[in-house]
Amino acid sequence: MSFDATYHDQIYKSVGTRPVRPDGVDKVTGRARYGADFNMPGQLVGRILRSPHAHARIVSIDTARAEALKGVKAVVTAADLPDLSDGDQSHYDLLDNCMARTKAFYDGHAVAAVAAIDAQTARKALKLIEVDYEVLPHVVDVDEAVQPSAPVLHDTIFTGGVEPKPTTPSNVAARAEFGHGDVDAGFEDADFIVERSFKTEQTHQGYIEPHACVASVNPDGTAELWVCTQGHFVYRQKCAELLGMDVSKLRVTSSEIGGGFGGKTHVWMEPVALALSRKAGRPVKLVMSRDEVFRASGPTSATSVDVKIGARQDGRITAASAELRYSCGPYADIWAELGAMTSFACYDLENVNTVGYEVLVNRPKTAAYRAPSAPMAAFAVESAIDELAQKLGIDPVAFRIKNAAREGTRSSYGPVYGPIGIGPTLEAAQTHAHMQAPLGPNQGRGMACGFWFNFGGQTCTDLNVNSDGTVTLAVGTVDVGGARASLSLVAAEELGIPYETVKTVVADTATLGYNDMTDGSRGTFSSSMATISSARNAIEVMRNRAALMWDISIEDVVWEDGQAKAIGSTHDNLAPLSIKEIAEASGKTGGPIAGHSEMVADGAGVSFATHICDVEVDPETGGTKILRYTVIQDAGKAVHPDYVEGQYQGGAAQGIGWALNEEYVYGQDGRLQNPGFLDYRIPVCSDLPMIDTQILEIPNPNHPYGVRGVGETSIVPPLAAIANAVSNAVGVRMTHIPMSPPRILAALDAQPTA
Amino acid sequence: MVEVTLWGSLAALVDGQKQIEVDAKDIRELFRKLAERYPALRGPIENDIAVSVDGVIYRDSWSKELPEDAEIFLMRRLVGG
Numbered sequence: 001m002s003f004d005a006t007y008h009d010q011i012y013k014s015v016g017t018r019p020v021r022p023d024g025v026d027k028v029t030g031r032a033r034y035g036a037d038f039n040m041p042g043q044l045v046g047r048i049l050r051s052p053h054a055h056a057r058i059v060s061i062d063t064a065r066a067e068a069l070k071g072v073k074a075v076v077t078a079a080d081l082p083d084l085s086d087g088d089q090s091h092y093d094l095l096d097n098c099m100a101r102t103k104a105f106y107d108g109h110a111v112a113a114v115a116a117i118d119a120q121t122a123r124k125a126l127k128l129i130e131v132d133y134e135v136l137p138h139v140v141d142v143d144e145a146v147q148p149s150a151p152v153l154h155d156t157i158f159t160g161g162v163e164p165k166p167t168t169p170s171n172v173a174a175r176a177e178f179g180h181g182d183v184d185a186g187f188e189d190a191d192f193i194v195e196r197s198f199k200t201e202q203t204h205q206g207y208i209e210p211h212a213c214v215a216s217v218n219p220d221g222t223a224e225l226w227v228c229t230q231g232h233f234v235y236r237q238k239c240a241e242l243l244g245m246d247v248s249k250l251r252v253t254s255s256e257i258g259g260g261f262g263g264k265t266h267v268w269m270e271p272v273a274l275a276l277s278r279k280a281g282r283p284v285k286l287v288m289s290r291d292e293v294f295r296a297s298g299p300t301s302a303t304s305v306d307v308k309i310g311a312r313q314d315g316r317i318t319a320a321s322a323e324l325r326y327s328c329g330p331y332a333d334i335w336a337e338l339g340a341m342t343s344f345a346c347y348d349l350e351n352v353n354t355v356g357y358e359v360l361v362n363r364p365k366t367a368a369y370r371a372p373s374a375p376m377a378a379f380a381v382e383s384a385i386d387e388l389a390q391k392l393g394i395d396p397v398a399f400r401i402k403n404a405a406r407e408g409t410r411s412s413y414g415p416v417y418g419p420i421g422i423g424p425t426l427e428a429a430q431t432h433a434h435m436q437a438p439l440g441p442n443q444g445r446g447m448a449c450g451f452w453f454n455f456g457g458q459t460c461t462d463l464n465v466n467s468d469g470t471v472t473l474a475v476g477t478v479d480v481g482g483a484r485a486s487l488s489l490v491a492a493e494e495l496g497i498p499y500e501t502v503k504t505v506v507a508d509t510a511t512l513g514y515n516d517m518t519d520g521s522r523g524t525f526s527s528s529m530a531t532i533s534s535a536r537n538a539i540e541v542m543r544n545r546a547a548l549m550w551d552i553s554i555e556d557v558v559w560e561d562g563q564a565k566a567i568g569s570t571h572d573n574l575a576p577l578s579i580k581e582i583a584e585a586s587g588k589t590g591g592p593i594a595g596h597s598e599m600v601a602d603g604a605g606v607s608f609a610t611h612i613c614d615v616e617v618d619p620e621t622g623g624t625k626i627l628r629y630t631v632i633q634d635a636g637k638a639v640h641p642d643y644v645e646g647q648y649q650g651g652a653a654q655g656i657g658w659a660l661n662e663e664y665v666y667g668q669d670g671r672l673q674n675p676g677f678l679d680y681r682i683p684v685c686s687d688l689p690m691i692d693t694q695i696l697e698i699p700n701p702n703h704p705y706g707v708r709g710v711g712e713t714s715i716v717p718p719l720a721a722i723a724n725a726v727s728n729a730v731g732v733r734m735t736h737i738p739m740s741p742p743r744i745l746a747a748l749d750a751q752p753t754a
Numbered sequence: 755m756v757e758v759t760l761w762g763s764l765a766a767l768v769d770g771q772k773q774i775e776v777d778a779k780d781i782r783e784l785f786r787k788l789a790e791r792y793p794a795l796r797g798p799i800e801n802d803i804a805v806s807v808d809g810v811i812y813r814d815s816w817s818k819e820l821p822e823d824a825e826i827f828l829m830r831r832l833v834g835g
Contacts, residue, residue: 161763176830177762205835262835337830368835414761415806415827453832455804455813520834602815702810712835 003533003599007699007706014493015705018642021485035212035228035255036287043214044073044115046276046286047122048269049129050296051104051111054138054362054670055151058102058131061112065128071121074280077112081275084244093331095242097365098271104133105153105330106362107671108295115276115284138362138670142302142327145171145361153330153360171360173332178340178413179353186319186351190310194388198380200719200737201663202302202327205369206654206682209258210293215273216283221245223274225252230264230478231517236509242271253508254478262368263298265519294675299664300369301326301335305380315394317403319351320344324377328358329365338373343381344412345451346422346608348405352412362670368519370651371452371712375658375719379737382448382720387733397430400449421634421698422449422608428694429610434630442619443627446724447612450716454709456601457516459526463491463534465593469580471495473531474507476515477523481711482643489639490528494535496562497579513598521709524639526601532704538595545589546577603702604709609633611652611717615725619748622741624660624726630692636700636708648714649691655718657683663738756820758784759827767794781805782816804831
């Protein structure tokens with residue numbers, strides 16, 4: 001059935017309210033089942049042997065002694081995961097990351113795995129595996145890796161996107177360029193130019209729940225996987241491809257998720273768990289330790305960015321350029337390209353040019369992290385914008401408003417914008433009470449803007465009307481931030497029934513059609529669109545059933561307030577039929593009542609935010625305290641405002657940690673020095689003020705309720721907003737994230753004395 | 755007839771052109787005709803390309819109609835967190 005996704009203004013009864021979350025009690029009482037909470041009879045304990053070297057050729061692996069140990073049921077290496085890539089480089093890279101084939105590319109790279117009857121035996125078995133490494137020179141720093149003298153990770157990679165094609169291999173996997181106009185001419189026109197270089201260190205998404213799964217492969221080749229993931233359908237697809245299985249033979253069930261933020265969009269050790277189970281003939285449980293999570297999963301890029309922006313005295317930017325180098329770990333990806341696309345997306349620029357370089361280093365494979373690549377680019381650009389405003393003597397908000405992108409602006413990444421929300425967020429910041437609050441000694445205020453694309457994707461929902469008139473909604477997007485409550489609200493709204501009568505569940509891969517994963521801020525956007533479609537289809541069924549019950553034409557039946565009503569002069573004396581009455585009679589009117597929807601939910605629309613931050617810096621210790629923080633962002637329509645605010649606050653909190661403390665610290669040996677939460681410090685409640693939020697609702701024209709994605713944009717501005725605040729507090733431009741106490745003290749010490 | 759703009763890396767696959775005119779009513783027809791004219795685009799069309807139509811990004815909606823006066827931009831298929 002065709003579905004009209006066009007926005008229509010309406011008065012809502014359920015959408016926009018704040019009911020209690022359905023999963024809340026289970027989560028606070030410990031009943032909720034996360035990845036490590038699944039168990040099966042006879043399950044084995046899996047453990048992975050990881051490289052202690054940053055870069056080493058694997059000369060040989062001898063597993064005989066481990067296999068001979070009593071209690072060991074299977075040992076696997078790359079030999080048990082055959083290369084089925086058939087020329088598909090991304091498939092090969094994923095396989096190689098799950099289990100090193102010829103070289104270990106980073107400290108923590110998996111080289112073998114065991115399944116044993118208990119953890120003690122598994123650990124003992126790992127020690128019996130003999131790996132002969134030929135240790136190779138390594139490089140972990142993004143700027144060092146691009147030097148001609150740097151050790152080259154792959155002798156098969158030649159920089160893509162440059163002409164003529166290079167003849168020597170390089171750690172620069174690809175170059176991508178964006179922009180328009182003539183930046184040289186634009187800089188000629190400028191009265192003031194700011195040109196600076198910035199660095200950000202590698203951070204981890206910091207999800208509290210480590211990767212965990214239970215894999216069970218049966219003798220007939222069918223298999224089940226219970227796993228903590230952002231996308232169980234995608235995990236099914238990838239695991240089936242990597243292991244050479246039919247997709248239909250692998251059933252994947254997603255657990256509750258204790259954070260993902262992009263880090264659970266890739267498979268890591270799940271194919272290894274399946275390979276172990278296949279070999280052992282028993283279920284295998286594999287849970288990463290925190291050390292493994294840091295060393296072998298998920299970090300974002302470390303970056304090095306050069307920015308140049310020029311403006312006339314009247315406050316108009318004449319040209320902007322940036323060169324961005326992003327670390328990818330050992331496998332080529334598009335992280336710098338995303339940084340290059342997003343760098344100047346907030347602004348209306350006549351002349352702009354950005355160039356991104358994908359840099360391979362001996363660090364874990366880079367994974368998406370909430371608006372991937374945008375926060376680092378925004379840090380560099382928004383810092384330079386702030387400095388330029390100061391040079392011009394213009395208020396930083398007014399300067400941004402003067403240069404903000406608007407409808408009709410050609411974006412720095414290419415397309416022309418339709419209606420967008422950067423202007424309203426800036427105007428809301430300009431009039432926000434936060435901007436007028438007084439500041440004390442050693443305190444500073446900063447603000448910054450951020451952009452993210454948002455997208456939709458393949459989505460499928462089933463809405464079943466039960467025999468008592470209650471509703472069960474099955475969705476295929478993993479609930480990472482309250483989506484079950486939001487989608488129940490949407491179903492209730494569309495059907496005209498109370499929220500409490502709708503129960504939303506995340507279905508497994510065998511019981512629902514394919515769904516893309518929960519990423520790109522798409523969960524609520526996409527699944528709400530499919531839910532509306534499912535509900536409308538169910539309403540059609542119920543109108544038909546009511547017509548049968550009344551023995552009238554379906555054209556004479558309308559659906560209002562959760563009831564079928566007969567219309568027309570000959571029928572309007574009929575008492576309405578409630579959803580409960582229609583459901584109770586369903587067995588005699590044609591059987592179960594359901595509405596289904598399968599769609600590509602595109603048209604998400606781009607997203608903008610503006611953040612304001614006050615800090616106080618202790619000049620003796622270099623410690624920074626966040627005093628006040630405000631997030632202003634367009635949600636299109638906030639389905640459940642508590643969760644929208646939660647996304648805004650969560651993004652800001654992660655950004656604060658990234659800005660002030662979090663970083664991967666590598667030793668000279670290329671090994672990670674701080675793979676734990678004691679030495680890698682994420683913010684805790686006592687570090688943060690209550691983060692204030694302001695939801696703007698500028699409807700998305702491509703969603704029936706005007707919904708936009710809200711999950712990612714909130715992490716884009718914080719690095720820059722906090723850097724601007726700290727710079728204003730200490731009087732020194734901060735150019736290196738995180739602005740940890742030693743780094744702030746070093747910046748202060750480097751200042752010439754008066 | 756619609757005018758399609760290509761992002762930098764793609765231009766190398768279509769003889770360095772940044773703009774191409776294609777007679778296509780929707781994304782499916784656009785992709786089919788581009789693949790016929792420029793076989794090097796077949797792989798990227800399958801895996802790497804999204805289409806921006808008047809600033810709104812479409813990743814998989816190949817039935818999306820392309821109005822003649824629309825601003826059509828082929829861009830990198832995005833990933834998110």
